[in-house]
Amino acid sequence: MTIDFKKKYLKYKNKYLEAKKQKQQKKHQQMKGGQLKIEDELNEIMGNMKIDNKKFVDFVKQSKKNILVIVYAHWCGHCVNMIKHIGPFLKDLDGNTDQIRYLDGTELTDELKQKLEIRGFPTIIKIENSTGIDNLNKTEYGGPREVAQMIEFLNE
Numbered sequence: 001m002t003i004d005f006k007k008k009y010l011k012y013k014n015k016y017l018e019a020k021k022q023k024q025q026k027k028h029q030q031m032k033g034g035q036l037k038i039e040d041e042l043n044e045i046m047g048n049m050k051i052d053n054k055k056f057v058d059f060v061k062q063s064k065k066n067i068l069v070i071v072y073a074h075w076c077g078h079c080v081n082m083i084k085h086i087g088p089f090l091k092d093l094d095g096n097t098d099q100i101r102y103l104d105g106t107e108l109t110d111e112l113k114q115k116l117e118i119r120g121f122p123t124i125i126k127i128e129n130s131t132g133i134d135n136l137n138k139t140e141y142g143g144p145r146e147v148a149q150m151i152e153f154l155n156e
Helices: 005-049 053-062 077-091 110-116 147-155
Strands: 067-072 100-104 123-127 138-140
Touching: 005 077, 005 100, 053 067, 053 100, 053 110, 067 077, 067 147, 077 147, 123 147
Parallel strands: 067 100
Antiparallel strands: 067 123, 123 138
């Protein structure tokens, strides 16, 4: 009785490759589900302070006060941590919540990215007395990502 080692090797190799493929698919599905969970959590924190491109353009035109714009990406770890850290406090501010908006940087048009000069995430910008998106009077925030300092920057 002889053992066909080649046959046996191929049998176990195929089982191994199939198991590896299933493991990768399962891992990919878990990552995808986790990403959705993060986006849902961020949306809950931001609430009605999150706006899209069109609403942002209209918001800038109509605003008579300084605006603090936080441009983020849901896949950016720094953005996620910052929003989780400061988001609940920004949401509860009296009188200033109508001046603060979150803008999803992954959904920005190329024109808006260029006008806001987005080079990375998160980008925090103060827009002052601008009549429209074409003539933005903006200042990029470079200080600590803490609520008190950001509000001070907004009101300067």
